Amino acid sequence: MPRNTLQSRLFTPFVVRTSAVVLSTLLISFSTKAQQLGLEPTRAQHAMVVTIQHDASDAGLAVLKEGGNAVDAAVAVGFALAVTYPVAGNLGGGGFMLIRDKHGKTHFIDYREKAPAAASRDMYLDAKGNVIPKMSLAGYKASGVPGTVAGLSYAQKQYGKLTLAQDMAPAIRLATEGFVLSEQEAHLLESKDMSKFPSTAKIYQRSGDFYKAGETFKQPELAETLRRIAKDPTDFYKGAMAKQIAAVEKAGGGLITAEDLAGYQAKDRNPIKGRYRGYDIITAPPPSSGGIVLVEILNILSGFDLPKLGSDRSVAQVHYITEAFRRAYMDRGDYLGDPDFNQLPLKQMANMKYAAAWRSSIDPTKPTPSKELVRPSGFMPPPPQVTPRKESTQTTHFSIVDKDGNAVSNTYTLNSYFGSGVLIDGLGFVMNNEMDDFTSKVGVPNVYGLIQSAANGIEPGKRPLSAMTPTIVTTHGHWFRHGKLAYVMGTPGGSTIITTVANDVISAVDNGLNIQQVADAPRFHHQYLPDRLDLEKKFPVDVADQLRTMGYTVNRLAVADEKNPGVWGDSELIAVDPKTGELLGGHDSRRDFGKAAGY
Template sequence: MKTTYFYRCPFWIFTISLFLSLPLEIKAQIGWTKSYENGIVVTAEKHASEVGRRILKQGGNAIDAAVAVQFALAVTLPRAGNIGGGGFMVIHLEDGSSIALDFREKAPLKADKDMYIRDGQYVPKLSREGALASGVPGTVDGMVKALNKYGTLSLKEVIEPAIKLARNGYPLSYKQTETLNNYRKVLGKYEGTSRYFLKADSTKWKENEHFVQADLAKTLERIAKNGRAGFYEGHTADLIVKEMENQGGLISHKDLKAYESIWRTPVRTPFRDFNLHIMPPPSSGSIAIAQILNMLNPYNLKKLGFNSAKYIHLLTETMRRAFADRAHFLGDPDFVNIPQDKLLDSAYNKKRMKSFSWDTVSNSDKIDHGDIPFPESKETTHFSIVDEQGNAVAVTTTLNGNFGSKVAVDGAGFFLNNEMDDFTAEPSEPNMFGLIQGKANAIKSQKRMLSSMSPAIVTKNDSVRMVLGAAGGPRIITATLHNFLNMAVFEMPTQKANSAPRFHHQWMPDTLYYEEYTLSPDTQHSLEELGHKLKSIESSGQAHTIYIDETGIKYGAADPRGNGIVTGY
């Protein structure tokens, strides 16, 4: 079967194909891909990447740089970078050990499973916009905890660059102005949001316009001075609770003071000569990616051919089964007994593929979760960092939707998340990303919501070889998987692996999504003949990747689907 990768090209795909044909020295000047001998930082925003580089150059390690980048993104990428949201961090230390930090948001103490039901009907908007959509933020506690355990610099040193960016301002990029202007109507519904993110004269933002966030600078200064207490107690906490009371939210002083991030053990899964260390639940990506790789193990993927109809068909069928299991079994491990060992068992995953056929598609209505005894009780950002000593950090953090709940804390200058939509607000009802979820992920007080964020570090012979992760809702899982397979199986260079066209299936809806114009007509026809329901999309996730070769040279790739930047020294 013939496959044409760039049959017709939208602008970003044309740009990628042109870029890949350029000489190496020209590629290095553009910023998407670069290589360094010492430290390397790949983030979604140029100011944040530069902050990470400076921290590494002044003697900080990868954890110091990660914390500095996170706070910088809260200033320069307000739609996703945050202090009002949460996320996951995977760390691989130079001594060969790995650990994961869960700073995912939690449901407030007053939350319950019927909080989005009105007059007997589920009201989706309530979990997606406004203060009632917000979980208790975890980012600040997570950053302070990571720095205290593994950092070498003080909190004041790593947060100072973010404070300066907020206090002194920075020029808005074209993409930032476009996003802010596109969301003017909904952002204008909330007083604090309007004050900070809309212009006083009601005109649109322009590229390179200077953007100052004075109240956010003061909020960051309180964190720098008082640590987690500078956010979860005192003046900032008062402002958060006041916003909740004014907007009908649930987060209280007690919620804030009680929040605590948790150290967890990464899910470790082997594939070929590699070992993947992935964020465990409540990240669903670890189990899903491990299951997919387990199901793929018996097949010669390279022989099938990159993005051939057979390759896409096989990979889609594994995605379908993994996402069906995700919907049923996965949730917060502190509340749900996840059968993790069984889900990762090769015999179980072999059994899941018994119904697979090369000749026809499986019907998602008939592909249910696996048979395991089980007691039932869009906008994200990822960055990757490796330092000179060999410490590696993968961080994915989110507010959930663009600008989260759309509510900015008046007087504090930052957005609150709308992560409550990641719970099963109503069984059988899709969330904002179209995911159908089960009782394991039902809303419960103090529970963490299931997430697709999948930061991962890949080792080979006990040395870090890849740092992976992506943004993009459930497409995070498949984008991270694609990038790994592109490098591990098809031996693509880092930037080519990051830029290559992707596809996605999440069980429900029963649709195979593919980046528009990346499949040739004959490949589309072959897939449709098998029974796949195809739908083109503009892009499938944004990944920021590091690859380290056997000599120790570090190659970084920023996704051309976004505005990411690679830097280092």
């Protein structure tokens, strides 16, 4: 965002106390900034698709050129990634699609997985009440009822312009004719977790004869499954395919039945909305924790003039942002779960007076230890007496804007790499291990280390709490007119999703980075517990050292090997030039096989 557009931003004045420690760091910026200044976004006049996999980007663009809208393109990308990015793209998982149409109307399609009817609170505990290692992560009992096919087909039927068959044609072609693997993509197929399941290893690893870069990967079973879905998506939930899925689950000791599949429905929910620096934030509601936690973070930070504290990724900015992360994640852990099963204090969490109370507790000179953090009184209901746990990183996000200004931000997942590892024989896709996102035992962290409350406990038909945060940012509108589209944002990354999206918003809106610089900026994360500041490996060493001196416990990922970037997340972003209306795409360069594609 050009600097002159920031001069009119709205923020609540707040007196920031500084010390010699902070003053000495105000001008320190991350060491790669000089390189970043040369990074330019992909530009397009009419439409833009940004995904982690170039064939999927092309699939979405092709549908747009055929006359489809942003939702048609999203459906095309969603099914294409199930072919070209099986690590996270999926038929056997679930996710969230945020839609904003050209008139400013918004929709949030929740196609998150659900617990099977036979699921129970203590299903992953042994006779002594201890969590059985890996049981919620691998194998047949790890899967929730998948929602992707229901969600994508619902979106197409309700909001698309073309037919489902037209939207799915690129994915069917990619599965039938194959696509050429890059070195990174071939390496992903060598997952040891898949090797434990012969049917899965046969499809993705040729039973040990691993694919190499430059080879064409064809998936005939998956191609036929996609043809059947294109003809009749209800077959996946109530027809022959549903029976096939249930039979595989039963044979392996899983819990998903034909009745579970028949009872699955995607839900059209109201997005969470907030405001920041004169922009409207449109984002994910529960069962995502992402949107409300994002809004709470930005509310806390709205009282600080961040650019005056220092440049993007300066010590001072990182300190204040981290302290906002810490406080919002404390609330995430105590209160959030499936809104169909719990009363959630969303209004209280979004209250600006509550944010101001949290803000006043931030010490400008040092971090607040999480064990000493005290929630401001008088705003929130009493938290549950017991506290919950964590979420997986293998998710994927894509962003789309069409020629009419319709926008889609979509994040979907299998949870871990290749989900549960279980392949549905004859249908050619793997199932999720999304049951690990529930609280297996209160107080025990999940695979992402998150502590969660009893509100996220396992119950039949319940959707697990997620950190996925598809987000759309617009200029602030008024009662008689809607604002203008500004950004489409999102990322994978498990518990780091929310902090990455927050940093992306801050880097663009506060710090004026272009959208490619935003996608590539070094990442940092704090989630209240464990009380640790995680820094991406590419984060500058001097800033990390000064944060440690301030009192943070700093974990700089893969620091022992300076040649290994040690990354998390994958921001796929779109910005709209406020002067020209040109679309600017930012593909995260951490993955070399994706792209921003536009025309």
